Amino acid sequence: MLAIGRAQQGGHAHFAPGEIGGLIRKVNASTGELEPSPDRNIKRWIAKLVDAGLLGQPSTVECLVLPFQMIDSDIKRSPHPCPVHGHTLSWTADGWIDPEALWDDAREEFQRMIESMRLRGVPDEAWQDTKPFRGL
Incomplete structure (x- = not known):
């Protein structure tokens, strides 16, 4: 849901370092308080979502990439390339494509x-x- 809500051109959803962990919190077993999820957990979740076909293989903790077939046709267009991947291309099972x-x-x-x-x-x-x- 984070990627869908923030996706720009090419299905790229950019996040600041540590931002996803701050949005997806975990309970500290010692204190019972909520704390940011560590990047290793986020990477593991990303890998599971990639395996399920819900995120593109190039997804990282700073850029979740929606597969081309999941991109809404009304998605926000951006003249700026993704700061992580350096372009606005879309991801498919065959690799990057230019939807335009x-x-x-x-x-x-x-x-x-x-x-x-x-x-x-x-x-x-x-x-x-x-x-x-x-x-x-």
Whole structure:
């Protein structure tokens, strides 16, 4: 939930050193008081979330990376690269990708498809249901 609430472009959710431990506290067995969770615990939890597919493999205690398929399309765009990873790329099981390039590719393919249909004489009415995609 921490990553989802803070994710920026590419699914990067940046945290200051020790910040996640301060947000996810543990009970001190000796005193009964709450104290920040140590980084080793946070790293162990991150590894479990990566194994479950809920975080990307490059996640660290300072940047939780949401997998591409979990990123909301309305996610905040940032002109600044992630301070930990140095970019705004998204993580997939195949590695880093540029989602903006994917949209560019989809736009170009759609335009080629429409042009091909027009060249073959297909009337506009035959592909009216594609009009919502013209904004790609």
